[in-house]
Structures are given as structure tokens and as C-alpha cells.
Amino acid sequence: MDLNYILGVLTLAGINLMAVLGLSLLTGFTGMFSFGHAGFMAIGGYTSAMMTVKFGLPFIPALLIGGLAASLVSSVIGRLTLKLKGDYFCIATLGFGEAIRLILDNVQYFGGARGWPGIPHYTQLPNVIILNIIAIIILANIVRSKHGRNMIAVREEELASQTVGINVFKYKLISLMISAAYAGIAGGLMAHYMTFLQPKMFSLVKSTELTIIVIFGGLGSISGSVLGALVLTSLPEILRTFAQWRLVIYGLSVVIIMITRPSGLMGGYEFTPSSMKKLYTRMKNKNKGLPSQMEGGKTV
């Protein structure tokens, strides 16, 4: 295997991971399905590319502005649609994602459907890894904070959490905004990796791909999202020799994994030093025939 090629695939996995982390907060921890995250990626991508190309800003500020723009748009969308429950929110995001793509098809300032070439190549594996680590740390802290627990409460039982005084709408909105910011940054990374943007890149297929990764990795698990992004981004590349049968095999293998592990690869568990320790003690207790004392590291 060639190193350059592997690095390329890993960079792409890292970019996907950034978007997946955000979606993980929304879908995995707050319990809302979105089919429009490619739309937020598009907003972030185009905004940050505009910052670097047209205004000559450095890479990192441009990325942050991209994330912020996506977040702002999501707050507007969120205010309008978050009152909708369950499937209806899902449909609204689907419409939003497609609308963004079609708007970009028409904006000639960004090259329209023909795309926007000549974006500087800033995204490298090291900066993707660093940004991902920062993103994971922030996300882990959000999830463990009071706010994160409130989001999980909303996921588990919306009515009950409202009864105990959690502002359901507010937490859904916060979750959506953070999630969109992650997707926006991912879009910015993508723009500066591909050096080319085209609205086609942010189609519904991209949104579903992100949602698949979150569910595949395990809802409510950050380490699951990391694993999912790595596996599902590299799988189509590994299967490349199958030519036109590649995607069929890809789909089949995902279906089989989901049937055998319905709760995803990690199924709500996390890879943390403490959970590893707990798992270890539980295994030891089991071997000794003792009943397990602790629950195995579930983050709630």
C-alpha cells in the first residue's frame, strides 16, 4: 500500500469524522435524526473557502467562520422546525439539505453547479488529526456536563424531561447548533482538501452517509463514531477491486454488521481508560464466578 494513498483516505476519514461527531451529538445524544447535514457542510465549506480565497484569511479562522456560519443558519432553521416531533423534523432537515444544494447551484458568485476550483490546499492529515482531537475533547466535555445530561434526558424521554423542568426546545436547539458548527468545520476542511467545491458533493447521499456512520458506530457513543468514520470511509476503498460491484458489497456488509450488532459497533459504550478498567475487573469477576459489581462503563 502506498503511504500517500493511505494518508489521503485517512484525511478523508478525519473530515467525515468531524461531521459525524457533530451528528453524533444530535442523533446519538439528543435523539434527533437529520438528513440535512450535508447542507451544513456545504455552508461551512463555501463560507470558509470564501474567507481564504476572496478575503485572504488564514486557514483556521476561516474554518471557524465556516462553522459559525453553519451554526447561525442552523439556529434559524432550528427555531422554525424544532417544534416538530420525530419524523417531521427529519423530513424538514431533508428539505433543508436539498434546498441549500439547489441554492448553491444557482449562485454564480461561487461558480454555480459548475463548481469552484482553485481553493488553496491547506487541509493536511496533521491538522485534521489535531482538530479532531480538540473536537472530541470538547464533545466529550459537553456530553458529560449538565447540558449533555439534559440532552440525553431529552433523547430518552422527552415528556418526562419536560416535566422535571428541562427546557426541551432549548436543548434541542443547542444540540443542533453545535452539531451544525462541527459539520461546517468539516465542510471547510473538505473544501481545502479537495481544492474544489461543487454543490453535487453535498447531496442527500452525503447526509445519509453521515447518519449511517453514526448509527453504525453506535448511537450515543463518541468512540463508536470515531470507529465508524474510520471503517466506513476506508471500506469502499478497500473494496475498490470489485469495480461496479463495490457498492453492493459495501451495502451488504453494512447490513450484515447491523443485523449482527443492531446497536452499532460500540452500542453506547465508550473507549476510555476508566471504562477499560471496569471492563477488566468485570471480566476478572466473571472468571472468578462472582456477580459483576459495576455496570460496564456506560456513559449516562
Next chain:
Amino acid sequence: MYKKSLALLLVSLMILTLALSGCSKPATETGSEGGGEEEATAADEIIKVGWMGSLTGDQAVWGQCELNTVKMLFEEINAEGGVLDGKKLEVIGYDTKGDPQEAVNVAKRLTGQDKVVAIIGPNASGNAIPIAPVLEEAKVPDIATVATNPKVTVLDGKVKPFNFRVCFIDPYQGAVAAGYGYDVLGFRKAAILYDIADDYSQGLTEFFEEFFISKGGTIVAKEAFKFGDVDFRPQLSKIKEANPDVLFLPVFFKEAALIANQARELGITVPLMGGDGLPSEQLFTMAKDAVQGTYIVNHVDYDDPDVQDLKTRYRNKYGKEMELNGYLAHDAVVLLIDAIERAGVADSVKITEALETADVQGVTGRIKIGKDTHNPEGKEAAIVKIEGDRYVFQQKYSAQLD
């Protein structure tokens, strides 16, 4: 439990859509890697050439035809003794499903892992543009087949050192369509129906409009649809009211066929005109009667003896008709072989240098690569007209670009 089963259901559904969008065209018997028969030859005698394009997705018909053509030609060349005194050619083809992200991965894989000396394809401009940095890093030349966007080879006035193409570009195609329509056919009022969500369609529309107006014509209606639409009657009704002399369709054959049928149904009788997205054998099966008399700006004159010969060879080998992309893939191969022979060595940088001064005769015309543009300079377009179930050659036509 309800949530879990819901999640599972959603996942299966989404994977299904992924698989469907990837495989909407039936796959054929082609394998991924060609040149299997030459395995007996020593490894150092093999020259690897990459190919990339859509083997799945909306343009799979064209991609598969391209790869088949390249395979067929390499087999023929190998049977005749190969290149550079007996070295055999091998093609390594990968699917991009028309996705720019996949194209970058494929370019990295071909240049890095498979160590190809050159790449043929992709056919889509949106895929040919983002691979440029990868090519520059690896110093491997790419010959795009039907990527007609000017920015494939030239960006901000600078030529991309490793990007070449064998087709003419969108401004040229637009100028030819406008010029031929205005000067030769005498059209003064044109209507356009284009796909707003498609890069090719948007580009061709822009240039057709520009040249048609500068000639003195008027665009009486310009209506858009978006990819995936199947009903064009609202747009066509408006176009009918505008009463044009010609309806210009800068779209692909599938939409063109549907539009043609619905236009005739609504009583629009004016001739249709289109670019290189139209010619396909599929057009006749979908809308044979409606597309009669349509003028098409094409890359290739189907009545040319060389073209006929290639067409017959392809039909004999694969049992189906060659699509337009096959002819351009053929010319990409001709161009590449010429460059390899003149470079005298299978080295990607030497081949790139040779490509810059290439001047060969292909089935789609003379290909003389311009040093500052990496485009085939002054390549004439072939105007064809649909009569019966044939594309009847009208004339070669070249336009001046200012």
C-alpha cells in the same frame, strides 16, 4: 426496543438508497482490471495506464464504454507487439461513481499504489478538476476524455502542467451551436431548456447564450429544471408561448428524450438542437419519433470510415453499440501511445513533455495539443442531424473564439 428497530430500519433504508444511487444502471460483465491475458509477460515489460470514470451511477453507460474501449485497444496493440519494442500495456480502471471525492481517492491510488505512467479519463469535468493537485504531486499526466469545462486544463490563466484533454471545450461548443444555428440554419429566436443542477448544462447554456446574442439573435425563453425531474410541461408551455425558431437543449440524452416527447405532445414543432450530451443509442429507444430533425454538435462524424471501423470492432467484441465516449477514449489512447513512443521511455514526466507537443490524427479529428491550453487546438466539431435512427453527418464546423 422501538427506537432500536426504528434505527435499524432507517439504516437498511439508507443503505438501500446508497446502493441504488450507485448502481442505477445495470452492471455489465467487465472486470476491474484489464490485460489479464498478458499475465505471462514479465512484470518489467508491462506499462500500466490508469483509467477512471463512472462504472456505476447515472453515467455508467459512458464510463463502461470508455473502459471497454481502452481495454479493447490495449489488447489490439499488445497483440501487434505492444509499444516501445515489445512492452505490453495494461489498464487499471477504477470507478468514481461520478463523485469528486472518489476521483481524488482514485487518482491517489492510481499514482501512488499502482504507479501508472498516465491516466485516461475521467469524463466529468467535476471529477477532472479536483485531481489536478494529486497529479502535480505525483507528476503523472492525465488525459480527460469528455471533460469540456475550460477550467479542467487552465485555471486563472495558468495552464495545469499535468492535465490534458482530447475534446473541445464548452465555450467552443456553445460558439459552434450558436454559429451554426444562426449562420447556417438561419435561426433568430432561440429558447433554452437546461438543467440548473448540472455543471455541464449550466456551462453550455452560458456560452450558447453569449454567442447567440453576440451574433444578433435573441433568447426568447430560458427555462430551467433540476436533475431528476421527469415532467417538463410547465417549462415547455412557456417556451411554446415564446414561439422560438429552435429549442436548444444543453442536457444529457435521458432528459432530452423526455423533453422531446413532451414538447411534441404540446405541439412544439420547431427543430431541437443539442450538444455532445445528446448522442446516444438510448435516445432512439426512448424518443425516436420526437427527436427527428434534431441538430447536434458532436465530437465525431459517424460516417467517417475510420469511425465505422472502430464501431464495428467494438460491436464485434462486446455485442453492443459504441457510445460517444468510446471514440474520445480511443483518441486519448492514440494520443498517449504517440506520446509514449516519442518519449522513448515509459516515464510519466517524459510522457508529459511529449504530450505537450503532440499532434496526432484521431477518429474525432486532428488533435494538436496547444502548449498554453493543453486542449486540442482548432479541433472541428461535427454537426450531425437525426434522420430515422441514424446520426447523419451534415458538415464539419469550426467557430472563432475571441
